[in-house]
Amino acid sequence: MASRPAPSDAAPAATPAPRAGRLIGVGVGPGDPALVTLQALETLRSADRVVAPVSAPDAPGRAESIVRQVAPERRVVRLAVEMRGPEGGYGPAAEQVLPWLDAGETVAFATLGDPSIYSTFPAFAAAVRARRPATTVEWLPGICAFQALAALTGTVLVDGTESLSLVTALDGPGHLEEVLARSGGAVVVYKGGRHLPAVAASLAARGRLAGAVAGELLGLPGQRLGPLAELADQPAAYLSTVLVPPARSGQPTPDAPEP
Ligand SMILES: C[S@@+](CC[C@H](N)C(=O)[O-])C[C@H]1O[C@@H](n2cnc3c(N)ncnc32)[C@H](O)[C@@H]1O
Numbered sequence: 001m002a003s004r005p006a007p008s009d010a011a012p013a014a015t016p017a018p019r020a021g022r023l024i025g026v027g028v029g030p031g032d033p034a035l036v037t038l039q040a041l042e043t044l045r046s047a048d049r050v051v052a053p054v055s056a057p058d059a060p061g062r063a064e065s066i067v068r069q070v071a072p073e074r075r076v077v078r079l080a081v082e083m084r085g086p087e088g089g090y091g092p093a094a095e096q097v098l099p100w101l102d103a104g105e106t107v108a109f110a111t112l113g114d115p116s117i118y119s120t121f122p123a124f125a126a127a128v129r130a131r132r133p134a135t136t137v138e139w140l141p142g143i144c145a146f147q148a149l150a151a152l153t154g155t156v157l158v159d160g161t162e163s164l165s166l167v168t169a170l171d172g173p174g175h176l177e178e179v180l181a182r183s184g185g186a187v188v189v190y191k192g193g194r195h196l197p198a199v200a201a202s203l204a205a206r207g208r209l210a211g212a213v214a215g216e217l218l219g220l221p222g223q224r225l226g227p228l229a230e231l232a233d234q235p236a237a238y239l240s241t242v243l244v245p246p247a248r249s250g251q252p253t254p255d256a257p258e259p
Helices: 038-046 062-070 091-102 121-131 145-153 174-182 193-205
Strands: 022-027 049-054 076-080 106-111 136-140 164-168 186-190 213-216 224-227 240-244
Touching: 022 038, 022 091, 022 121, 038 062, 038 106, 038 136, 049 062, 049 091, 062 076, 062 106, 076 091, 091 106, 091 121, 106 121, 121 136, 145 186, 145 213, 145 224, 145 240, 164 174, 174 186, 174 193, 193 240
Parallel strands: 022 106, 022 136, 049 076, 049 106, 164 186
Antiparallel strands: 186 240, 213 224, 213 240
């Protein structure tokens, strides 16, 4: 009869506790690789891993394409994000980076523009922290699309005590119209490419079309920019931004519709 091995006095081998990793949201600007900051570049080069969100795993995302241009030596791991479901679809992407964070690694998450402006990074970081609360989360600023468009078109967005609103027009110009009705301040419109003609019509109705500029695919193949009045004859790409300068003295007031 087989005898059982004698119990050992030695303590069972302990599973090593996960180490706290570091997750950095790296803003890589709107498209032009020259707009990646030195700090971002340094982090992309020194991080143990570089990851970037994609909607389809077999195609590079915008942020990944920018990283490839400034740090071609780095391998970029694609994180598939479905943008729906629990945790905004970020659960599987968060699971993907846990082994690296548990090994104490630094993971750089590349995101278009700035991580604090309509970025995928906050939701991704929240999904990671829900699983590994000890993870250190940091943010590196990036140049926003609206800043790039202001520079490319020489638009003074705000001056003195003027104010600025940032709205989205994914489902139409509703948010823009609310802002126009209550203020003559500057407005930036994001996510409004599909509704560019309606955005222009709302501005014209409030006497604010003159001076408004639009930029599509800034810093990317297919870039178009210029006066909104000239570009709004048809819908534009999702990556389109509109700048509406304040109603300044000598210019039409919010209540004076343009002819
Ligand atoms: C999900 S938000 C990302 C914003 C980005 N985090 C930022 O700081 O600018 C996407 C929107 O940003 C604007 N955008 C981002 N990149 C752009 C580009 N290269 N050209 C024009 N607009 C852009 C567009 O309005 C687009 O619909």
